[in-house]
Amino acid sequence: MRVLITGGAGFIGSHLADAYLDRGDEVFILDDLSTGSIDNIRHLRARPKFHYVIESVHHASTVAELVDQCDVVFHLAAAVGVKLIVESPVRTIETNVHGAEVVLAAANKKKKKVLLASTSEVYGLSEDVPFREDGNLVLGATSKGRWSYACSKAIDEFLALAYWRERKLPTVLVRLFNTVGPRQTGQYGMVVPTFVKQALTGRPITIYGDGAQSRCFTDVSDVIAALVGLMDHPGAVGEVYNIGSTEEVTIRQLAERVRTLTDSTSEIVHIPYEQAYGDGFEDMPRRVPDLSKIHALIGYQPRKSLDQILGGVIDFFRDAPTAPTRPEPIAG
Known part of the structure; x- marks a missing residue:
């Protein structure tokens, strides 16, 4: 199979490329490196079935050419990260909405199956x-810029499902819940790599808000298995699926676990949301997925515990002190 991954030089996209190449498939990546990194795919460039193009997903002719060459499309390219969303709402909205428009229109011409990554946001x-x-x-x-990302991704979902219902373009939608793993960086608000780097360097571990907000973190290897399984399954077309974990942890508890696992003496400090993101910032108090739908279709259930996930991220930063510092295009 020939697979196109937009945003393929990002954290999740590069791991997805690994999986398909290891399976013997041919992989094409499109990425403008605005939030991804060439370091994430450097290890792939010598593989004969790997190809990459440095260009924006908004470049319609490039997207159309790549779509024509491939059998299936993963649309992962997006603006993501709370800091980026708050600081650059125009970029967030235009990148997410117009990027999906370009990819879906190109795929529709040849009815190429598309999996579009959305978010728990x-x-x-x-x-x-x-x-x-x-x-x-x-x-x-709408006066709260925090929600521009969620709204733009919801529009992407509506558009993808409309292409399926009206034009019979096979589309699959996934909502990712806090994917974590090697190659992820903390820039633009990714909490686990931020905490790990702070703990390893002895800097204060900074929690935004009171730390009572809870999340469920999923290892990137579990997410990749789910993405491949859904793309392979004909029953996934025209449907939306949560991908994540149900092991819930507060951000305060997360900071404490990171400090323990790294044997760090870092102080845990709290920063008010207003200081971090400006006045009027709103956050989600809990974010827990129901996984019954994806489990019923492909038997999905996360294999790695939170401590195993954190251990992998800690090892990554310990072993790769010069790991990429640029952010990734999907972190649900």
């Missing part, structure tokens, strides 16, 4: 936990 302020794919999305006010 679309559930917004919903209190109906655990989040089900058919649950209501509760976004905050």
